[in-house]
Amino acid sequence: MVSSLATSPPLMAAQPEIPLLEGRPSDAELTDRLLTPLWTTARGWWLLFGVTALGTLWLMVTVTYTVITGIGVWGNNIPVAWAYAIINFVWWIGIGHAGTFISAFLLLLNQRWRASVNRIAEAMTLFALINAALFPLLHLGRPWFFYWLLPYPTRMSVWPQFKSALPWDVAAVATYFTVSLLFWYLGLVPDLATARDQAPTVRRRRVYGVFALGWRGSARQWYHYRTAYLLLAGLATPLVISVHSVVSLDFSISQLPGWHSTIFPPYFVVGAIYSGFAMVLLLLLPVRRVFRLEDIITRRHLDNMAKLLLATGLMLVYSYIVELFIAWYSGDMYERYTYLVARPFGPYSLIFWAMIAANVLTPQLFWFRRLRTSASVLFGASLVILAGMWTERFIIIVTSLNRDFLPSSWHFYSPTWVDWSILLGTVSLFGLLFLLFIRFLPFVALHEMKQLRYGLVQGESSRGVAAV
Amino acid sequence: MTKGLLAEFATATDMISAVSRLREQGYRDLETYSPFSVPGIDRPLQLGSSLIPAIVFAAGLIGALLGYGIQWYANVRHYPQNIGGRPVHALPAFIPVTFELAILGAGLAAFVGLLIVLRLPQPWHPVFEVEGFERASIDRFWVAISAEDPRFGAGRSARALEELTPLRVIPVGALE
Numbered sequence: 001m002v003s004s005l006a007t008s009p010p011l012m013a014a015q016p017e018i019p020l021l022e023g024r025p026s027d028a029e030l031t032d033r034l035l036t037p038l039w040t041t042a043r044g045w046w047l048l049f050g051v052t053a054l055g056t057l058w059l060m061v062t063v064t065y066t067v068i069t070g071i072g073v074w075g076n077n078i079p080v081a082w083a084y085a086i087i088n089f090v091w092w093i094g095i096g097h098a099g100t101f102i103s104a105f106l107l108l109l110n111q112r113w114r115a116s117v118n119r120i121a122e123a124m125t126l127f128a129l130i131n132a133a134l135f136p137l138l139h140l141g142r143p144w145f146f147y148w149l150l151p152y153p154t155r156m157s158v159w160p161q162f163k164s165a166l167p168w169d170v171a172a173v174a175t176y177f178t179v180s181l182l183f184w185y186l187g188l189v190p191d192l193a194t195a196r197d198q199a200p201t202v203r204r205r206r207v208y209g210v211f212a213l214g215w216r217g218s219a220r221q222w223y224h225y226r227t228a229y230l231l232l233a234g235l236a237t238p239l240v241i242s243v244h245s246v247v248s249l250d251f252s253i254s255q256l257p258g259w260h261s262t263i264f265p266p267y268f269v270v271g272a273i274y275s276g277f278a279m280v281l282l283l284l285l286p287v288r289r290v291f292r293l294e295d296i297i298t299r300r301h302l303d304n305m306a307k308l309l310l311a312t313g314l315m316l317v318y319s320y321i322v323e324l325f326i327a328w329y330s331g332d333m334y335e336r337y338t339y340l341v342a343r344p345f346g347p348y349s350l351i352f353w354a355m356i357a358a359n360v361l362t363p364q365l366f367w368f369r370r371l372r373t374s375a376s377v378l379f380g381a382s383l384v385i386l387a388g389m390w391t392e393r394f395i396i397i398v399t400s401l402n403r404d405f406l407p408s409s410w411h412f413y414s415p416t417w418v419d420w421s422i423l424l425g426t427v428s429l430f431g432l433l434f435l436l437f438i439r440f441l442p443f444v445a446l447h448e449m450k451q452l453r454y455g456l457v458q459g460e461s462s463r464g465v466a467a468v
Numbered sequence: 469m470t471k472g473l474l475a476e477f478a479t480a481t482d483m484i485s486a487v488s489r490l491r492e493q494g495y496r497d498l499e500t501y502s503p504f505s506v507p508g509i510d511r512p513l514q515l516g517s518s519l520i521p522a523i524v525f526a527a528g529l530i531g532a533l534l535g536y537g538i539q540w541y542a543n544v545r546h547y548p549q550n551i552g553g554r555p556v557h558a559l560p561a562f563i564p565v566t567f568e569l570a571i572l573g574a575g576l577a578a579f580v581g582l583l584i585v586l587r588l589p590q591p592w593h594p595v596f597e598v599e600g601f602e603r604a605s606i607d608r609f610w611v612a613i614s615a616e617d618p619r620f621g622a623g624r625s626a627r628a629l630e631e632l633t634p635l636r637v638i639p640v641g642a643l644e
Contacts, residue, residue, distance in 0.1 A: 027503060027606060027607035052524060089588075150537050151539075159546060161543065162539045162542065162558075162562060163551050163561040164542050168564040168568070171564070171565045171569065172564065172568050174572075175571055175575070177568070178572060186579060188536075189480075193605045197603070197606060212590070213588040213589035213590070213591075214499055214582070216604065217502055217604050217605050218499050219499060219500040219501075219502070219513050221517060221586055222502070222509075223510055224520055226583040227520045228578045228581065231521065231524050231574070231577045232575060232579070235574050242568070291618060397597060446503075447503060447504040450504040451507075453508070454480055454507075462573070
């Protein structure tokens with residue numbers, strides 16, 4: 001008995017660490033492999049491009065129809081005035097949080113594993129923000145007056161009212177997009193220089209050369225570049241927290257049961273990062289497979305991302321519990337009705353339970369390492385989580401609005417074909433932009449991968465270990 | 469560095485030790501080119517101060533002041549409105565936009581400041597004329613001695629570089 005205990009492995013056996021970079025490809029090999037997708041078109045690219053281009057065309061048609069006719073073509077009604085436009089806005093902008101989280105937060109925390117995934121995550125952020133911005137603009141009803149949202153001296157002598165949360169949104173989203181774009185582009189500059197120097201034709205060399213700004217890679221350039229990049233990361237980090245907090249204030253400063261809650265800012269931020277990681281995985285896994293990047297985006301990366309999904313998923317579960325508890329504990333009859341009756345047993349109860357199943361149960365898969373490192377499990381789970389997060393926004397917006405204080409004003413809401421077309425159209429546009437990105441830009445941060453490799457090799461030689 | 473000598477090395481470690489040796493010999497106007505930011509090169513090159521943090525801080529401050537100022541002018545001075553009896557000058561309500569504009573100002577300044585400090589965009593530079601220099605962004609590491617270094621001498625500095633066993637030594641600019 002004693003001997004069997006002694007020989008059996010300890011309960012928490014240290015499993016072998018999966019490396020961040022499998023093998024030690026030379027800098028030239030890394031460059032070649034990661035830039036080849038820029039010079040050749042991958043298998044199936046044109047097919048996906050065609051599908052997403054058609055979807056985008058349909059988006060343009062339905063947006064035009066909406067603008068010409070008016071938003072009466074949507075399912076919105078009174079009291080459900082926000083509906084799909086705001087559900088989709090919150091959903092997309094939430095997705096857009098993971099990019100900055102990965103690039104800025106993890107940079108400041110010195111997490112080296114971000115190097116091979118940050119570029120894709122940042123691009124994803126930008127594309128999600130473009131889609132997000134579309135919805136409030138269309139929801140204005142007369143989008144050609146969008147500039148009324150900005151404080152500019154007008155002959156009407158009317159100014160935006162900054163005691164409302166809606167102008168905060170304008171500032172938050174505009175700042176977030178600008179800073180994310182700068183951060184992404186700054187990270188790209190040295191890699192565009194590599195693309196310039198590796199380009200097979202003069203024309204491409206010129207195009208990449210223009211965008212590379214004449215980067216030479218001198219030590220002085222790197223020094224100031226690092227400073228600026230780190231500062232931008234430091235600036236983008238509070239933005240990750242602030243943007244979705246501001247979005248949540250659109251809801252929580254109102255009086256409506258289901259919205260009027262102090263947990264909203266952290267609850268929204270956590271949900272945003274949760275759905276964003278799911279979207280990063282959804283894009284990363286096919287890219288990894290198609291371009292055979294299993295040694296660069298290793299199972300360690302998948303493991304880390306799944307752990308983040310689990311952590312943010314658990315925080316979301318906590319938020320759900322607190323929301324329900326506070327609704328009951330407040331003793332307020334409207335709060336209790338919305339949370340404890342209308343949502344779980346009302347007309348949208350099916351969507352509520354789908355949300356619980358998708359958001360609460362799915363991340364529990366990631367308690368197991370084998371599931372965390374399985375690409376197919378992660379891909380499926382990401383799809384479910386993205387759908388789940390969309391239903392969460394549906395529940396927050398529609399169930400709170402459609403049954404407020406006065407039963408005589410209750411009204412059922414259902415979306416129209418235009419609502420569905422615009423939602424699916426933005427998914428197409430997102431896919432289209434992403435396809436263009438992986439076709440024309442270095443989608444793995446080359447210079448950071450080289451630095452990572454250098455650091456790993458230095459570490460090994462100083463410890464006297466052979467390459468893992 | 470627009471004129472001088474370039475030496476090409478195969479690894480980053482060779483580049484770092486070359487710079488240290490040249491500094492020991494008294495060269496001061498040195499530069500390196502590498503495909504990634506090589507840790508440990510700042511000290512031998514004595515890089516240690518950047519204007520960018522100051523620019524970013526100032527721009528952040530300007531952004532915050534501007535953000536608060538616009539809100540104050542719009543909602544307190546020019547177009548005051550009574551919203552549910554709340555004070556017209558509502559400081560807590562003005563914080564989100566002030567914060568966002570501070571970040572916006574600082575973020576723009578980090579980018580524009582970098583371009584100004586580095587004098588980019590600069591599509592052409594004498595080093596680009598060096599044959600094979602394109603590998604500086606791929607897998608080669610270069611050390612340059614500027615012709616403006618007080619210790620610089622075309623023959624002497626070339627010999628000093630050759631002693632560091634580089635792959636090759638090449639002049640930059642019209643040095644010949």
